[in-house]
Amino acid sequence: MDTPNVKTAAHEAGNSAIVERGARLGYAVSGLLHLLIAYIALKVAWTSGGGSADQSGALATLASSSGGPFILWVTVVGFALLAVWQLTEAITGAHGAELGDRVKALGKLVAYAALTWTALKFATGSSTSSGDQTKDFTTSLMGHTGGRLLVGALGVGVAAVGGYHIYKGWKAKFLEDLTEHPGQWAVRAGRAGYVAKGVALIVVGGLFVVAAVRKAPSEATGLDGGLRTLREAPAGTILLTLVAVGLAAFGVYCGARARYARV
Known part of the structure; x- marks a missing residue:
């Protein structure tokens, strides 16, 4: 199969109504998960419990709610079609022909594919822990030659993504992802949300670096570990509360993105 045919097929798939609506659905369910993670994070900040403040904790909350199984399957479909759309973006470069745009699309493809798999496990009644998956992945990576260096580099990369999130939120660069201005409420929510996600990712990246330096895979605990x-x-309760509010704001912004996203 030659490259032009692959690009043509990817372009047609990316422009199909099913993939477009599915991608918008994916942004909507992403918003719901961020709201649930924010809720759990607030419980962690102010009580001794709270559950796992990450995607698996949010999905577990959905699974135990009324209508949870149906919502979980909707989540699977939304994330799967978001992954498909990112694949078409990586192939065609429809909204950015530069290599960097395609690399970002590939990164998002991996992220949404992982979310699809995690949501599918919950939808089929086989729960999984994002934190345990992160530890297992880090342990496996460290078992290879140069593994510690790779884990450290991964941590630096995650922290760099976090820094970019802060920049993107502070400068409101996320508006470039939309077809039109979503309103000031969405801009404020997006700014707070991207900054909060950036802070959380920087902490998560730092934990990977610590795991590499200490030769301790258990230190890499993912989002839940980062928030904890x-x-x-110092002043951790206030800090975590601010980040939780920011994550909730990001969930609200995702609602606007579901409508105005450049898909």
Whole structure:
């Protein structure tokens, strides 16, 4: 199959109504998960419990709610079609022909594919822990030659993504992802949301670096571990509360993105 045919097929798939509506659905369910993660993070900040403040904790909350199984399957479909759309973007470069845009699309493809798999596990009654998956992945990576260096580099990369999120939120660069201005309420929510996600990702990346330096894969605990690390910092309750509010704001912004996203 030659490259022009592959690009043509990808372009047609990316422009199909099913993929477009599915991608918008994916942004909507992403917003719902961020709202649930924010809720759990607030419980972690102010009580001794709270559950897992990450995607698996949010999905577990959905699974135990009324109508949860149906919503979980909707989540699977939304994330799967978002992954498909990112694949078409990586192939065609429809909204950015530069290599960097395609690399970002590939990164998002991997992220949404992982979310699809996690949501599918919950939808089929086989729950999984994002934190355990992160630890297992780090342990496996460290078992290879140069594994510690790779884990450290991964941590730096995650922290760099977090820094970019802060920049994107502060400068409101996320508006470039939309077809039109979503309103000031969405801009404020997007700014707060991207900054909060950036802070959380920087902490998560830092934990990977610590795991590499200490030769301790258990230190790489994902988003839940990152948020709990914030809780243990000086004025941690306030810090985690601010991040939780920001994550909730990002969930609200995702609602606007579901409508105005450049798909």
